[in-house]
Amino acid sequence: MRHVIIGAGAAGLTAARRIRELDSTAEIVVISRDEHVHSRCMLHKYLSGERDERTLNFVSPDFFEKNRITWIKSAEVQAIVPDRKNVVLGDNQMVCYDKLLIATGADSFIPPVGDFRTAGNVFGLRNLSDAQEIVKHIKPQGKVIIVGSGLVGMDAAYGLLEKKMDVTVVEMADRILPIQLDEAAGNEYKKLFEKAGCKFILNRKASETILDSQNNVSQLILDDKTVLDCDVIIVAAGVRPAIACTIESGIDVEKNIKVNEYMETSVRDIYAAGDVAGMSGIWPNAMKQGCTAAENMCGNRTAYEDTYAMKNTINFFGLVTLSLGRGQVQEGDKVVIREDSKCYKRAIIREDKLDSVLLQGNMDYAGVYQYLIKNNIKLKAEDDIFKKSFADYYKVRTDGQYEYNL
Amino acid sequence: MKRIMIDYMKCDGCKNCTAACMQAHREEQGTIYDLDLTDPKNESRNHILSDGRGGYRPIFCRHCDLPECVMSCMSGALSKDSVTGVVSYDVNKCGSCFMCVMNCPYGVLKPDTLTRTKVIKCDFCMEKGGEPSCVKNCPKKAIWVEEVQA
Numbered sequence: 001m002r003h004v005i006i007g008a009g010a011a012g013l014t015a016a017r018r019i020r021e022l023d024s025t026a027e028i029v030v031i032s033r034d035e036h037v038h039s040r041c042m043l044h045k046y047l048s049g050e051r052d053e054r055t056l057n058f059v060s061p062d063f064f065e066k067n068r069i070t071w072i073k074s075a076e077v078q079a080i081v082p083d084r085k086n087v088v089l090g091d092n093q094m095v096c097y098d099k100l101l102i103a104t105g106a107d108s109f110i111p112p113v114g115d116f117r118t119a120g121n122v123f124g125l126r127n128l129s130d131a132q133e134i135v136k137h138i139k140p141q142g143k144v145i146i147v148g149s150g151l152v153g154m155d156a157a158y159g160l161l162e163k164k165m166d167v168t169v170v171e172m173a174d175r176i177l178p179i180q181l182d183e184a185a186g187n188e189y190k191k192l193f194e195k196a197g198c199k200f201i202l203n204r205k206a207s208e209t210i211l212d213s214q215n216n217v218s219q220l221i222l223d224d225k226t227v228l229d230c231d232v233i234i235v236a237a238g239v240r241p242a243i244a245c246t247i248e249s250g251i252d253v254e255k256n257i258k259v260n261e262y263m264e265t266s267v268r269d270i271y272a273a274g275d276v277a278g279m280s281g282i283w284p285n286a287m288k289q290g291c292t293a294a295e296n297m298c299g300n301r302t303a304y305e306d307t308y309a310m311k312n313t314i315n316f317f318g319l320v321t322l323s324l325g326r327g328q329v330q331e332g333d334k335v336v337i338r339e340d341s342k343c344y345k346r347a348i349i350r351e352d353k354l355d356s357v358l359l360q361g362n363m364d365y366a367g368v369y370q371y372l373i374k375n376n377i378k379l380k381a382e383d384d385i386f387k388k389s390f391a392d393y394y395k396v397r398t399d400g401q402y403e404y405n406l
Numbered sequence: 407m408k409r410i411m412i413d414y415m416k417c418d419g420c421k422n423c424t425a426a427c428m429q430a431h432r433e434e435q436g437t438i439y440d441l442d443l444t445d446p447k448n449e450s451r452n453h454i455l456s457d458g459r460g461g462y463r464p465i466f467c468r469h470c471d472l473p474e475c476v477m478s479c480m481s482g483a484l485s486k487d488s489v490t491g492v493v494s495y496d497v498n499k500c501g502s503c504f505m506c507v508m509n510c511p512y513g514v515l516k517p518d519t520l521t522r523t524k525v526i527k528c529d530f531c532m533e534k535g536g537e538p539s540c541v542k543n544c545p546k547k548a549i550w551v552e553e554v555q556a
């Protein structure tokens with residue numbers, strides 16, 4: 001049996017490892033555009049110089065050898081041909097499969113603002129290759145504009161502030177990290193970033209660009225006609241599932257590759273997992289989907305159940321935050337806010353169930369909250385939501401594992 | 407694999423296990439008598455919760471069969487050893503994202519209080535021979551090590 005996996009990210013390599021655990025004789029081939037295995041969640045540490053190609057690796061250096069996996073790196077899959085059960089690489093090399101997993105992740109979305117898509121100094125931040133390009137282009141004290149203040153944008157800002165760059169973040173919402181945080185929590189980070197020299201322009205959109213003779217954007221113009229000088233622009237305006245290689249393959253694709261609960265696509269023997277499958281855009285879920293895909297590729301019918309994906313943790317300047325849920329208050333919700341000098345907490349309780357929780361400053365032992373939300377656990381009227389712990393549901397199984405006693 | 411088993415009915419909340427864990431993982435050598443229990447450098451990997459009615463609930467890492475913390479780790483710092491079953495943590499690999507803290511369903515993990523750069527995680531005292539200090543110091547035998555089916 002030959003398993004071919006496109007992508008050496010969270011989903012792809014988790015699947016490869018699991019297939020090897022399940023089947024010691026299967027042939028496993030991983031194909032990736034990436035030259036180095038790297039954790040995207042740590043790219044800001046590459047920008048800052050804290051980590052390099054080697055220390056961004058999230059598997060052991062002997063991963064491919066130890067697990068007897070053939071890794072075709074720096075290779076792009078151009079097409080998938082289900083009729084012949086093969087995939088076609090950029091150099092027209094063909095790789096045959098019995099089972100195929102598409103774990104291609106996502107690509108940065110670069111909006112068609114001015115010359116963003118063609119200029120030489122405008123980058124997304126998704127791949128190590130992006131970070132390498134950014135590092136090549138920045139000069140000491142250079143002016144960097146970051147478009148978008150989501151997690152990726154703030155990661156980029158964080159990394160480049162460490163490098164003592166002159167960083168300006170442009171955000172169209174009225175606060176930073178608008179999806180994960182409310183105003184109070186966002187402001188705490190804003191203050192810390194400003195203390196480190198970061199500038200913010202909120203409620204503004206990038207609208208036009210002015211190019212220099214080398215096809216680089218030298219000035220960015222905002223929707224209120226503000227003109228900003230720049231050496232480099234990083235666009236952190238979201239991602240799109242990386243579906244390019246599925247075009248004309250017959251696989252059912254809309255914005256993302258459509259999969260059922262077994263991570264199967266519409267085409268037999270082809271599976272998809274991770275960001276490309278459109279169910280989530282976070283690392284833990286990509287790993288789990290990769291694992292579920294591997295089970296099914298090896299013939300163990302296993303449904304993917306962990307569909308909850310509205311969860312994030314943030315750690316900038318040692319200020320930690322846990323954010324679960326949409327954080328949007330509806331009529332009839334109970335909102336509980338608690339604050340002290342070190343900590344800000346907000347919970348939204350809807351129909352006696354926890355809908356969202358935000359913990360900033362202290363997230364010790366906070367893993368229980370995700371369980372409460374995911375499993376729709378009913379709270380009692382007298383419960384103090386910020387005092388919930390596993391003690392409230394405590395059960396030890398005979399094999400010593402914990403279990404929720406509901 | 408070996409697991410620290412728990413009979414919470416026997417626990418009387420004395421926190422000898424907690425002090426033993428702090429002692430086992432302290433940076434400077436010393437005896438339990440000069441261990442500063444209030445120094446945030448000396449954090450315990452286990453903790454004891456009260457049930458509010460005079461009873462106690464010991465919270466110890468289960469080194470789970472399917473560890474959610476490992477399945478959320480983006481740096482490779484957390485891994486489950488296929489031979490010993492121990493879920494171990496490599497502080498040098500850790501990227502301090504704390505997704506593992508969010509994902510441990512039992513609220514076992516926390517970021518270190520002092521620097522928020524590392525995770526406070528049970529290591530089964532592997533460097534000290536794999537005999538957990540907490541177990542050795544429980545006067546009530548509320549925790550003990552047992553070989554279990556993984």
Ligand SMILES: Cc1cc2nc3c(=O)[nH]c(=O)nc-3n(C[C@H](O)[C@H](O)[C@H](O)COP(=O)(O)OP(=O)(O)OC[C@H]3O[C@@H](n4cnc5c(N)ncnc54)[C@H](O)[C@@H]3O)c2cc1C
Pocket residue numbers: 006007008009010011012031032033034039040041042043044075076077078103104105106125126127151152155242245273274275276280281282283284286313503505
């Ligand atoms: C800067 C940044 C910070 C992040 N921080 C966090 C965080 O803190 N927490 C969190 O949960 N998530 C975070 N994420 C998101 C997380 O990285 C992704 O959800 C995760 O990487 C998805 O895994 P994946 O396996 O689906 O795809 P990816 O990890 O993106 O892997 C895709 C793989 O496919 C390869 N590939 C793509 N197309 C082709 C092709 N045609 N041919 C060959 N190979 C191809 C790529 O080279 C790559 O190896 C962050 C992302 C970024 C960019």
Ligand code: SF4
Pocket residue numbers: 466467468469470473474475476493509510511512513514515
């Ligand atoms: S930290 Fe939590 S999830 Fe991880 S092994 Fe321990 S108990 Fe299990």
Ligand code: SF4
Pocket residue numbers: 478479480481482483484495499500501502503504505506507525
């Ligand atoms: S904090 Fe460290 S150990 Fe925990 S998930 Fe992040 S990288 Fe892994």
